[in-house]
Amino acid sequence: MTKSEKRILLLASVFLAIALNVHRLFVMLPGEARRIGLPWVFNAPELAYQTLFQFGYCIFIGFLNLKWLRWENTNKKEITKNLLFNLLFLVLFLAIGSISQKYLFQNAPNLKLFILGYMFRLITSLVLLSIMLKIVLLNRVQKRKELENEQLKSAYFDAEIKNLKAQINPHFLFNALSSLSALVRENPNKAQDYITHLSKVFRYSLGNHHEQLIGLDKELELLDSNIQLLKMRFEDALDIHIHVPKTHGINLPHMSLQPLLENAVKHNYVSKEYPLRIDVFQENDKLIFKNTLKEAIYKEPSTGIGLLNLNERYQILMGKSIDIVKSDTHFTVQLPLNP
The missing domain is CATH 3.30.565 (Heat Shock Protein 90)
Structure with missing residues (x-):
């Protein structure tokens, strides 16, 4: 991964972590939660934990696809394996998030509802990250092609220069020997x-x-x-x-x-x-x-x-x-x- 790719992933992860959790600021108060019929009450430590958890998931998925998995020039078997890895870690983070939510805060009377909430946030993050990752991967391919073209162009120019210089020396030598021949006689x-x-x-x-x-x-x-x-x-x-x-x-x-x-x-x-x-x-x-x-x-x-x-x-x-x-x-x- 390049520095610019890491910077893009970091900013995207921060944005998704905040965007998918910012709505909870409006239901932190018990009265507000009861008014809209939520079965639980959010608090500041829980909001911070879930935001950081979301951020960690985005960072991990980004590194998984940009650094550890190979998407360029892969066959169908390789692509299927990459997709299964993403699905596996989605399920793993879903289980970790749901279980940690239950035992850390003990405010989940309806665990299934918490699981659905985590599933929505993680799948939404995965979809949006996929779009970002696709753009980054396309940019990689474009830069690689530009680098290859520059290398080919440089190699071609170098070969041309060597060929043209090779023409100069015999041309000069022919003229020099002709002059020398005349001078020897004179x-x-x-x-x-x-x-x-x-x-x-x-x-x-x-x-x-x-x-x-x-x-x-x-x-x-x-x-x-x-x-x-x-x-x-x-x-x-x-x-x-x-x-x-x-x-x-x-x-x-x-x-x-x-x-x-x-x-x-x-x-x-x-x-x-x-x-x-x-x-x-x-x-x-x-x-x-x-x-x-x-x-x-x-x-x-x-x-x-x-x-x-x-x-x-x-x-x-x-x-x-x-x-x-x-x-x-x-x-x-x-x-x-x-x-």
């Missing part, structure tokens, strides 16, 4: 430095593979490592400006900027005569990645993984989509930030 010494920086990038990526959302400051560090790799190959043909004044407490999906940098280089003509300018800056609650557009005549074929992968991860982790704006001169990607 400048073997720089190729060695390239391998050193490449190992740092992979160490960073693998060291944070379990993180789905990561701080913008860490993501910018990864971007800088990738820039160093590209600078070795393109040198002054790359003109990159990063203006993000405040990154503390701002998160975004891990490895969001790397595919944008890769795409900018892969799909554009990059040379000293036509340098590729890239601007990264924050605008309100978005991170803007903007590069000049001069599409290469013989560009590498696009697999479509980069931006599609990035957009899917944003939808899963942040419930938002990235915005892409393409003009004749610039290609801009707007990434929502999660503070």
